[in-house]
Amino acid sequence: MAPAAMRGDDPIPAKAGVGLRFQHHQAVLECPPDVAFMEVHTENYMGGGAAIGCLEAVRRNSPVSLHGVGLSLGSAEGLDPVHLERIKQVAERIEPALMSEHIAWSVSGGNYLADLLPLPMTEEALGVVCRHVDEMQTTLRRKILVENPSTYMQFRHSTIPEWEFMAAVAARTGCGILCDINNIFVSAKNHGWDASIYVAALPIEAIGEIHLAGHSVRQLADGGNLRIDDHGSRVIDEVWALYAEALRRFGPTPTLIEWDNNIPPLEVLLAQARHADTLISKENELRRAVAA
């Protein structure tokens, strides 16, 4: 279970935020955008110098969410204590409102493989992930969120549906879930799952944040296609529809627009965030109407 004296109880309002990349540092410092929060990849702000200094300045205007991409919660060989310590140092300087990592692995044989690689959904992998979430939460003395992956391959030896795996990690460790709607959509399309069943299976009380992003579609020789989660375009209509469905189930939730490749002008991200806010407002109105 999560340590008792933990920080990180969700101070971010249930509204939309945007991912912050270096290209937009200057723009957000000169004119802080009207968003609920900003999220960065923790690994981009390690060490000292201008980058972390800039993030400290951003933090004075806006809550910040630290989203890790490299701790490798799913590695059989254990967490890198040096990397976990670096994450802790960033957290101590930034005092983030949220911290998150992925249900994936990226370290093997002491090498960082620079991608969020898919885990076999087995009891062994579940045990490894839970042990590492415990270690991360204990070291950081706060609750973290874990994000569901987007995958292109499944493994014959997997025995647990991914949505049950996610729910089990939250139940066993007390961590929250960062529900990536685009990832659910991408994986569901790639593997022939029902995205609605996935969303309906996640524990409402564990949901701490939602991610939205664009993805690309690769045509295959057999006439089928493969969805690639490249965060390089606008959120597609079907993902907005699944997001609305998720808001119906989870209630209004802090929502991030992620855009990591082919990064557009900040205004494009802000427009996507405003659309998410519109859907959150609709959900709020619906809930008020039902309560009245």
Next chain:
Amino acid sequence: MPSLLEFQSAMRAQLLDNSSPATTATLAAALTPADLISIYRNTSRIALINALRLNYPAVQQLVGEDFFAVAADIFITSDPPRTAWLDLYGMAFPEFLEGFAPAASLRYLPDVGRLERAVSRALHAADRETVTPAQLASIDPLAAGGLCFTPHPSVSLLSSDYPVDAIWRAVRARDDAAVAAIDLTTGPISLLIERKAGNIEVTRVDERRRRFAEALFAGHPLTAALELVAHAEAPAWLAAHLAAGHFIRFATTQAPHTPASLGNQ
């Protein structure tokens, strides 16, 4: 059923060296396991090549994007990162370039890489409190000779047989006229690389200043550094180092070393 450790070792081998047989069991029908692995491998390679591009932009401009990508791909296979903090990935790339036969005609290339490595290290070094001249005011003048310093992690020195600072500046500015005007035969240079208010400054220093700074950065006592260079302006150089925040700690030693103990400076 493979254990998680066995499974991850097999997939690691496929990602780092795509000649390894694709052993990973998958369910996907439309693509073979090897095709699927190649999607992950491609994402991984793009991320790592980009990390090297960010650390060695001038090297990339000198050899061209395609050449750089080929060299980077070979380097990544031989020296994959050991941490997800990629800001300092590829610190052995300059030495790799030195042994990379297709780039042998660009004799100055490894040293341009070394300058870019020093710039990356300076950019990302930890923030530390620095020693101020006022802190040294309380030192007993008799003990001052035994003063030893610890340099700030962002400051370093680099020597080269080529004018790599001029090459680096001209290439980064995409100033073709300046690149064309560079004379590779002007002789050895020494550079001081430092971070000032988040920005990196690269300054040429003469031989005596380099030896003085090198001795101090190596933690040798002040008297030893002063005697090494035997120059009337050396105390002013120390003041400049202090004013620039080049030191994070100082200590006084009881028995100052003599220059002879400094070895091959």
